[in-house]
Amino acid sequence: MRIRNLLAVTMLTGIYSLIVAVLFVLLDAPDVALTEAAVGAGLMVILMLGTIALTTQEERRQSMRHNLLALVVVAITGAALIYATLDMPLFGDPEAPAHVHLSPRFTQESPDEIGIPNMVTSVLASYRGIDTLGEAVVVFAAAVGVLLVLGTGAVRGRGHGNRGRARREDQDEAP
Amino acid sequence: MNRYIVLRVITSLMIPIILIYAFYVQFHGEYSPGGGFQAGIVFTAAFVIYTLLYGLESAQRAIPPEAAHALSAIGVLLFAAFGFASILLGGNFLEYKVLLPNDQAGETFGIIGIELGVGITVAAVGLTLFYSFAGRRGGE
Numbered sequence: 001m002r003i004r005n006l007l008a009v010t011m012l013t014g015i016y017s018l019i020v021a022v023l024f025v026l027l028d029a030p031d032v033a034l035t036e037a038a039v040g041a042g043l044m045v046i047l048m049l050g051t052i053a054l055t056t057q058e059e060r061r062q063s064m065r066h067n068l069l070a071l072v073v074v075a076i077t078g079a080a081l082i083y084a085t086l087d088m089p090l091f092g093d094p095e096a097p098a099h100v101h102l103s104p105r106f107t108q109e110s111p112d113e114i115g116i117p118n119m120v121t122s123v124l125a126s127y128r129g130i131d132t133l134g135e136a137v138v139v140f141a142a143a144v145g146v147l148l149v150l151g152t153g154a155v156r157g158r159g160h161g162n163r164g165r166a167r168r169e170d171q172d173e174a175p
Numbered sequence: 176m177n178r179y180i181v182l183r184v185i186t187s188l189m190i191p192i193i194l195i196y197a198f199y200v201q202f203h204g205e206y207s208p209g210g211g212f213q214a215g216i217v218f219t220a221a222f223v224i225y226t227l228l229y230g231l232e233s234a235q236r237a238i239p240p241e242a243a244h245a246l247s248a249i250g251v252l253l254f255a256a257f258g259f260a261s262i263l264l265g266g267n268f269l270e271y272k273v274l275l276p277n278d279q280a281g282e283t284f285g286i287i288g289i290e291l292g293v294g295i296t297v298a299a300v301g302l303t304l305f306y307s308f309a310g311r312r313g314g315e
Binding site: 030031033034035038039042043046047050051054112113114115116117118120121122124125126129130132133135136137139140142143146147150151152153154155 | 200204205206207208209210212213216217219220223231232235239240241244247248250251254255258268269271278279280282283285286289290292293296297299300301303304305306307308309310311
């Protein structure tokens with residue numbers, strides 16, 4: 001089965017994100033679920049729709065030749081990954097490395113140390129504060145990159161008949 | 176879009192609720208799921224819906240692109256300012272407990288502050304990205 005309509009693919013991506021968000025809720029990770037639902041199913045789909053509106057709705061047809069070597073490489077990599085999962089701890093195993101190293105310290109002492117009940121926020125904002133600062137800088141860098149490539153998107157002073165002038169303004173305004 | 180009266184009415188009712196939910200996620204993040212990042216995205220989502228309904232021009236009258244650009248930098252700077260403030264008060268970078276006399280109160284104050292910075296940055300960056308993609312073809 002192959003879908004060439006990019007609109008349908010975008011819809012499926014959004015639905016997939018929503019299902020993953022439900023999965024995160026079932027795994028008791030509401031913070032991540034909220035992010036996944038808002039970013040994956042919300043904003044990202046809108047940005048993809050914007051891209052489709054700017055480009056095209058149909059994927060270009062390419063001549064498909066069956067590549068046996070690629071199939072072999074994919075099969076071996078997949079088998080290796082499945083073999084690697086056999087070494088992973090079981091789901092919810094209390095002896096898993098992730099649960100014996102730093103987690104007890106965070107769960108037992110963060111209420112006294114930080115004084116707020118949401119431990120995810122404590123870890124994100126305080127114990128891992130520099131990571132979160134870096135994350136904010138990365139988000140900011142994304143905006144700078146998009147501004148450089150696409151322009152500001154400012155509508156003011158841009159009529160329907162003078163697209164050339166508008167484009168020149170875009171380039172002037174881009175930092 | 177203005178022809179679809181059901182969509183218009185329902186969405187107009189939803190936008191204030193979404194915005195209030197964004198502020199709830201932002202300022203209640205210490206007690207319930209969420210925080211600056213989620214709040215920023217939800218805030219942007221409200222503006223995206225507003226734009227789909229009333230057009231890019233009215234959305235950019237509410238929050239001009241220049242304001243979004245400035246705010247996306249201000250959020251990061253606010254975050255970093257909390258880090259440097261804790262250095263000036265004798266702690267390490269982003270060690271919030273020196274900010275206030277009480278250790279716990281200082282940590283909570285710092286977390287609320289930097290979450291506000293993250294929220295401002297994410298909301299402004301989301302708006303900037305959306306404006307850039309949506310405004311590419313000229314006024315809609």
